[in-house]
Amino acid sequence: MSTMGAECPNGHGRQNIVVLITPDGSNPRKMSDVVAQKLACGCVVGGAEYEQFKAASAKIDLDHANAIRAADEDARKKRAAAYKGFVVKGGEHHAE
Secondary structure (H helix, E strand, C coil), rough: CCCCEEEEECCCCCCCEEEEEECCCCCCCCCCCEEEECCCCCEECCCCHHHHHHHHHHHHHHHHHHHHHHHHHHHHHHHHHHHHHHHHHHHHHHHC
């Protein structure tokens, strides 16, 4: 794999490639594993496939965050119900 350089899409000229980006963040084993290249100027070269990957990845992250929020809300409701059951049953023995 050659990591020599590439032309910056944002007009920074030819830059060294500092990171090869893969979909899962692992080290690439072959060039077909690479979806984009991060340049020394900080810009990313990836083309249309990389933009599609970013959009799909953002959707996955959003779905993941929503699932976590839903699970947290479910757990909160279950804790509240469990506590309510405890207070109702145990409240008879507490002096005020």
